[in-house]
Amino acid sequence: MGAIHYWRELWRYRELFFFLAWRDILVRYKQTAIGVAWSVIRPLATMLVFSVVFGRLAKLPSNGVPYPVMVYAAMLPWQFFANALAESSNSLIDNANLLTKVYFPRLIVPASAVIVSLVDFLISCVILCGIMAWYRFVPDLKILLLPLFLLMAFFVSFGAGLWLSALNVKYRDFRYVVPFLVQFGLYISPVGFSSAIVPEQWRFWYFLNPMVGVIDGFRWAILGGAFSVNWPGFLLSSALVVLIFLGGVAYFRRMERSFADVV
Amino acid sequence: MSNVISIENLGKKYLLSHRSERGSYVALRDVLADGARQLGRRLLGRSGAAGARQPQEEFWALQELNFEVQQGDRIGIIGRNGAGKSTLLKILSRITEPTTGSVRIRGRVASLLEVGTGFHPELTGRENIFLNGAIMGMSRVEIARKFDQIVDFAEIERFLDTPVKRYSSGMYVRLAFAVAAFLEPEVLIVDEVLAVGDAQFQKKCLGRMKEVGREGRTVLFVSHNMDFIKLLCSSGILLHGGRNLYSGEVDSAIAKYESLMTDSVYVGDRGSDVVYQNEAVNSDAFDIIQVKICDKKDQPISQVNTFDSFKFRVKFHSPDCYESKSAALFVSNLNRRPLLRLAMYPYSPFTMHCKKGTNEFICQLEKIPLPAGTYLLIFGICESQTGEWLFERDLCPFEIGTTDIYQSGVPPTDKLCVAVSDYFWTGV
Numbered sequence: 001m002g003a004i005h006y007w008r009e010l011w012r013y014r015e016l017f018f019f020l021a022w023r024d025i026l027v028r029y030k031q032t033a034i035g036v037a038w039s040v041i042r043p044l045a046t047m048l049v050f051s052v053v054f055g056r057l058a059k060l061p062s063n064g065v066p067y068p069v070m071v072y073a074a075m076l077p078w079q080f081f082a083n084a085l086a087e088s089s090n091s092l093i094d095n096a097n098l099l100t101k102v103y104f105p106r107l108i109v110p111a112s113a114v115i116v117s118l119v120d121f122l123i124s125c126v127i128l129c130g131i132m133a134w135y136r137f138v139p140d141l142k143i144l145l146l147p148l149f150l151l152m153a154f155f156v157s158f159g160a161g162l163w164l165s166a167l168n169v170k171y172r173d174f175r176y177v178v179p180f181l182v183q184f185g186l187y188i189s190p191v192g193f194s195s196a197i198v199p200e201q202w203r204f205w206y207f208l209n210p211m212v213g214v215i216d217g218f219r220w221a222i223l224g225g226a227f228s229v230n231w232p233g234f235l236l237s238s239a240l241v242v243l244i245f246l247g248g249v250a251y252f253r254r255m256e257r258s259f260a261d262v263v
Numbered sequence: 264m265s266n267v268i269s270i271e272n273l274g275k276k277y278l279l280s281h282r283s284e285r286g287s288y289v290a291l292r293d294v295l296a297d298g299a300r301q302l303g304r305r306l307l308g309r310s311g312a313a314g315a316r317q318p319q320e321e322f323w324a325l326q327e328l329n330f331e332v333q334q335g336d337r338i339g340i341i342g343r344n345g346a347g348k349s350t351l352l353k354i355l356s357r358i359t360e361p362t363t364g365s366v367r368i369r370g371r372v373a374s375l376l377e378v379g380t381g382f383h384p385e386l387t388g389r390e391n392i393f394l395n396g397a398i399m400g401m402s403r404v405e406i407a408r409k410f411d412q413i414v415d416f417a418e419i420e421r422f423l424d425t426p427v428k429r430y431s432s433g434m435y436v437r438l439a440f441a442v443a444a445f446l447e448p449e450v451l452i453v454d455e456v457l458a459v460g461d462a463q464f465q466k467k468c469l470g471r472m473k474e475v476g477r478e479g480r481t482v483l484f485v486s487h488n489m490d491f492i493k494l495l496c497s498s499g500i501l502l503h504g505g506r507n508l509y510s511g512e513v514d515s516a517i518a519k520y521e522s523l524m525t526d527s528v529y530v531g532d533r534g535s536d537v538v539y540q541n542e543a544v545n546s547d548a549f550d551i552i553q554v555k556i557c558d559k560k561d562q563p564i565s566q567v568n569t570f571d572s573f574k575f576r577v578k579f580h581s582p583d584c585y586e587s588k589s590a591a592l593f594v595s596n597l598n599r600r601p602l603l604r605l606a607m608y609p610y611s612p613f614t615m616h617c618k619k620g621t622n623e624f625i626c627q628l629e630k631i632p633l634p635a636g637t638y639l640l641i642f643g644i645c646e647s648q649t650g651e652w653l654f655e656r657d658l659c660p661f662e663i664g665t666t667d668i669y670q671s672g673v674p675p676t677d678k679l680c681v682a683v684s685d686y687f688w689t690g691v
Contacts, residue, residue: 015403
């Protein structure tokens with residue numbers, strides 16, 4: 001199937017992106033008691049734990065900004081990435097019955113998983129506003145650039161999700177790889193600490209992690225002047241984001257035609 | 264008339280793996296050794312099929328398939344289980360790709376390969392209508408517009424806001440079909456989904472599908488129920504072992520299918536008086552040898568028409584001498600429902616004395632009251648006292664030709680009615 005034809009198909013099925021995401025969100029809160037409150041409690045609780053562990057106990061520096069705000073500003077994109085990865089990597093297998101019985105462009109399945117994480121992200125953003133209000137912290141105009149970094153986070157999550165979901169269909173081992181990746185990634189990404197403390201000789205390898213660029217960008221936009229970004233490092237991370245995304249789309253499209261036979 | 268679907272040299276291959284013969288159990292030691300070897304091979308580079316530890320067999324689900332479908336055709340795809348019907352539908356629905364050959368389809372395709380695809384048990388009926396509709400390619404606006412029609416067709420208005428997991432299976436099926444019934448694709452593909460649901464619902468579904476056909480859309484329908492196929496389809500494609508055995512008139516396709524099911528030779532217009540011949544007679548038990556037809560003067564005939572009077576000459580093999588057995592010949596419809604039961608016991612006063620070896624008996628029929636069409640001949644032998652069946656076999660398709668018995672220019676066929684009789688209307 002030609003490339004133009006494929007993207008035209010995707011456009012025709014555009015509503016399905018939201019329908020599948022809507023379905024997953026609805027199902028999440030069916031027959032729950034406090035339902036939507038969980039979207040608030042989860043990020044809040046994680047932020048509290050991090051503030052205590054890394055801020056009070058490990059006493060990592062925070063450049064004059066309230067520690068919870070610094071942590072939260074980084075947790076926002078990280079949670080989005082982690083959730084998106086976890087959901088999208090299993091999305092094809094979870095929707096196996098759809099894959100074998102109905103035709104629609106398969107790209108929609110992992111994409112809608114990322115959209116679900118996006119909704120969680122937006123709720124967490126509201127909480128961030130609450131936290132900033134609590135600490136009477138006012139961000140400067142750089143916060144208007146936040147959507148740009150959000151876009152970066154989206155592309156890296158979606159790209160990684162495409163890789164993993166396609167691989168997972170054929171080699172179920174990847175189901176076990178993902179939680180490990182997420183756990184490991186949490187410690188090598190600047191969530192609990194800031195990029196400034198990374199020693200010079202490891203900088204290059206450190207910035208190969210695409211989430212470093214994303215998280216640094218988020219911190220810079222939200223926290224303003226207190227944080228400076230290592231721009232060369234940022235560019236390196238961005239390049240990885242683009243690579244992962246394009247590679248993911250290419251690999252997924254190549255494997256797509258055999259999904260129904262293999263899943 | 265334009266080609267809506269063209270299929271050229273279509274083939275679909277699957278690889279089957281077989282566990283290597285190593286005794287009746289698989290030891291953990293072997294599993295670990297195999298796994299390590301596989302991993303090593305994979306890490307060192309592409310191993311491909313040649314390096315596969317387990318022998319793999321090629322299975323061609325479809326081979327060398329060629330046919331064309333015009334717009335507005337209603338085609339029934341029939342065949343035994345495993346003939347490749349569902350695989351063909353999956354390829355036409357673009358769910359899986361062909362291994363060889365090409366498929367060209369013009370227009371939007373909607374397929375109903377399974378009821379309730381995309382239904383989520385936690386969501387309510389209302390939510391599932393939108394979800395299912397979206398998955399099948401309808402836009403939200405379209406679904407909202409047809410919402411009332413869909414709910415009406417499914418008859419579940421009271422239960423719209425209950426989660427679907429609480430529905431009975433009948434309600435579930437009605438809802439699932441209702442959503443698919445109101446799609447407006449150029450090509451509609453339906454796979455065996457009418458098998459569920461009660462008779463009234465099946466009638467409704469058939470009615471809806473006929474309407475879809477009348478609207479000028481192309482319908483491809485797979486079923487094992489020959490009555491549905493006959494009612495709905497104008498042409499048929501018979502698949503057997505992945506190949507296209509016959510495509511053309513639906514009645515001939517069905518007759519050929521029946522001959523496959525009964526392991527007999529398709530008679531067609533063979534012009535012989537032998538309706539059925541068994542090549543391999545089992546000499547240790549009861550077995551049928553041959554069935555011939557002839558007229559009342561014992562002259563061989565090759566064709567029977569409506570209201571004809573004729574004789575069946577049945578030859579069968581008996582393992583011993585018996586006084587207490589009875590034989591029966593059935594003329595059934597293609598769903599194996601007996602329309603005529605020509606039994607010695609208990610209906611006729613004839614007592615059968617069978618001897619060891621070949622026996623021949625004659626059954627004479629007066630004015631066979633069946634309209635033109637394809638039927639199934641079934642022969643059985645039972646105990647006279649208890650009626651317990653000792654031997655029963657579907658013999659072969661049996662065709663009855665047309666006779667304009669009412670002199671109206673419209674001879675009755677089995678599409679119109681199951682049986683015919685002399686009758687007339689008068690005023691009071």
